[in-house]
Amino acid sequence: MEGTWDEAVRRACRLAERGLGTTSPNPVVGAVLLAPDGQVVGEGWHEQHGGPHAEVMALRDAGERARDATAVVTLEPCRHTGRTGPCTQALIDAGVTRVVVGVADPNPTAGGGAADLRAAGVEVITEPGAAATAAAEHVNRAWLTAVRTGRPHVTLKTASTLDGRVAAADGSSRWITGPDARADVHALRARSDAVLVGGGTLRADDPHLAARGPAVRRQPLRVVLDTGGRIAPDARVLDDSAPTLVVVADDLDAAARERVRSAGAELLALPRDGSGLDLVGLLHALHERGSRAVLVEGGPTLAGAMVARGLVDEVVTYLASALLGAGPSALGPAGITTISEALRLTPFDVTTLGDDVRISARVRRERS
Incomplete structure (x- = not known):
């Protein structure tokens, strides 16, 4: 299964690109849900500021097929409640068993979602591979620059x-x-x-x-x-x-x-x-x-x-x-x-x- 992370992260990045220009000041994010056999059962992206986040859109797309799935996301799922609820809780409630993170969230307000997921018993992979991480950094480079600088x-x-x-x-x-x-x-x-x-x-x-x-x-x-x-x-x-x-x-x-x-x-x-x-x-x-x-x-x-x-x-x-x-x-x-x-x-x-x-x-x- 680990060999699929690069391909899945890149697919999520292509989804995230669709939100460029409409999500600021929020990041662009893409999410892909994989069944235990590696098949894609759901996908989504953050379409606009104030709208549902990518993880929620992918969970809606997957429905019941999200249970026991792996969620591959370009950015660490958020743990805070703003205009929308925390994506970490949505993933936990849907029965997702593993989350693969393209790049960690450096935002002190929303970051730290990986820790919450692990605390709930969800496996979290934060190092999906150099190529996958580079792709996730690249698609969200504007937002990451803004948070870091x-x-x-x-x-x-x-x-x-x-x-x-x-x-x-x-x-x-x-x-x-x-x-x-x-x-x-x-x-x-x-x-x-x-x-x-x-x-x-x-x-x-x-x-x-x-x-x-x-x-x-x-x-x-x-x-x-x-x-x-x-x-x-x-x-x-x-x-x-x-x-x-x-x-x-x-x-x-x-x-x-x-x-x-x-x-x-x-x-x-x-x-x-x-x-x-x-x-x-x-x-x-x-x-x-x-x-x-x-x-x-x-x-x-x-x-x-x-x-x-x-x-x-x-x-x-x-x-x-x-x-x-x-x-x-x-x-x-x-x-x-x-x-x-x-x-x-x-x-x-x-x-x-x-x-x-x-x-x-x-x-x-x-x-x-």
């Missing part, structure tokens, strides 16, 4: 030509990538809680930042860094497609603040940090609002500032099959002056999208 998981998205240019020498940039890559960006937005751009990108490109497509179930918060409160009243991010937060300097005068509010956006004032705003403070403020996954779509200046402050956890870059030879690069000054200070990445996915290529990579925290 107190700030959201930050993904830096860039789109450039093969020679690293995000615009031509004359400043034109639409469209560097093709329709398949652009559609993929909308899916990336839909899986995020907040999408962030800087004032330069706001004024140069007038981005909309809302997610579009048939699979979009919830819009991310659109966040604009606009230190001086210069956002145009007809900016596309101010429409009613999605909520918008405009972040200004806390020394901005009252009249300028009122202009922003009158344009229809919520306003957040933060202290200045060097030439820009306090990005650490911004991430903590977004965390307080329930954001666990933040997508940075700003230009080279904002990208460089996020890298310089060590705030990027993941990079998703779209490479267009084109060359420009001149124009701004994807990353501005990032506090890196020599090759030994390079921010190293570990790719985990490379996908072809029409004529373009998407590369997704984790940031390595150690420097060479």
Whole structure:
């Protein structure tokens, strides 16, 4: 039976992925119930914040077949009562005899469920194998980052030509990538809680930042860094497609603040940090609002500032099959002056999208 854990955990992870973008500030979780002969008798996932947890959905799916089953879950079952009851008790009541946990819950409020299960006589396996644990960590990386660091998981998205240019020498940039890559960006937005751009990108490109497509179930918060409160009243991010937060300097005068509010956006004032705003403070403020996954779509200046402050956890870059030879690069000054200070990445996915290529990579925290 032990040989099935890797396959079952990965199946649970695929289920958990279906909740990306709709469960924050809760984690995404998937659950698979296996009969004693190894057959799948139930499965479920946490579909939305406030809804039934994955274990409960899987138990409902299995019905009486849950008795004597093994529950394989991506995250340690919760032991506390919030909007829903504790999943540990639901598993015990259903007669589950073994629980396989992909990754332990680091949340002090909900964690510790494994101990409760063992106390009730349920066998608990917390080390299902390195590959299974890595898969469970990966699918829930945004929430785990937020619990462990107190700030959201930050993904830096860039789109450039093969020679690293995000615009031509004359400043034109639409469209560097093709329709398949652009559609993929909308899916990336839909899986995020907040999408962030800087004032330069706001004024140069007038981005909309809302997610579009048939699979979009919830819009991310659109966040604009606009230190001086210069956002145009007809900016596309101010429409009613999605909520918008405009972040200004806390020394901005009252009249300028009122202009922003009158344009229809919520306003957040933060202290200045060097030439820009306090990005650490911004991430903590977004965390307080329930954001666990933040997508940075700003230009080279904002990208460089996020890298310089060590705030990027993941990079998703779209490479267009084109060359420009001149124009701004994807990353501005990032506090890196020599090759030994390079921010190293570990790719985990490379996908072809029409004529373009998407590369997704984790940031390595150690420097060479």
